[in-house]
Amino acid sequence: MHVLVLYETRGGTTRATAEAVATAMRARGKDSMLRPLGEVTDSHVRGADLVVLGTWVKGFVWFNVGPPNPVRSWLRRCPELGGKTAAVFCTYSVDPRDTLATVAGGLHARGATIVGERAFRRGHHTEGVKAFVDAVLDGAKSLGPT
Numbered sequence: 001m002h003v004l005v006l007y008e009t010r011g012g013t014t015r016a017t018a019e020a021v022a023t024a025m026r027a028r029g030k031d032s033m034l035r036p037l038g039e040v041t042d043s044h045v046r047g048a049d050l051v052v053l054g055t056w057v058k059g060f061v062w063f064n065v066g067p068p069n070p071v072r073s074w075l076r077r078c079p080e081l082g083g084k085t086a087a088v089f090c091t092y093s094v095d096p097r098d099t100l101a102t103v104a105g106g107l108h109a110r111g112a113t114i115v116g117e118r119a120f121r122r123g124h125h126t127e128g129v130k131a132f133v134d135a136v137l138d139g140a141k142s143l144g145p146t
């Protein structure tokens, strides 16, 4: 199974979580590629069986909260994800509101089957990464051979 871990970061928190996700994937024996969203190519995406997309949360705490524009625009132009599994995570400070649902909905609209979602609070943003990865891999495994 080839895993592609993508992230959009502003201050580095989401990158740290993404690195921990990729490390935990490798510890489970999965071939894992880590890329910032701005550097990912269509062929990276096409070569992946499982896409994990992480983002920070942008908004005004109680309104207009969600993924930042680079994530929204990438979801509109990313390659078809039919036959792939996907998982999403975010890092936030107060409340992620609908961020995970927005990102998962975008990946699902491209054809992916969502197998995991998790919000990590900044300051605790690597706690629970292993459990998240275990749940994602269990979800992917239940859908077919890895």
Ligand SMILES: Cc1cc2nc3c(=O)[nH]c(=O)nc-3n(C[C@H](O)[C@H](O)[C@H](O)COP(=O)(O)O)c2cc1C
Binding pocket: 008, 009, 010, 011, 012, 013, 014, 015, 055, 056, 057, 058, 059, 060, 061, 062, 065, 091, 092, 093, 094, 095, 096, 122
């Ligand atoms: C401009 C801006 C807006 C933000 N808006 C929210 C918000 O509405 N809700 C929230 O929970 N966190 C919000 N945050 C906090 C970030 O989502 C959080 O610190 C995140 O971990 C940053 O990730 P990064 O270091 O990868 O950029 C905001 C941060 C910035 C810089």
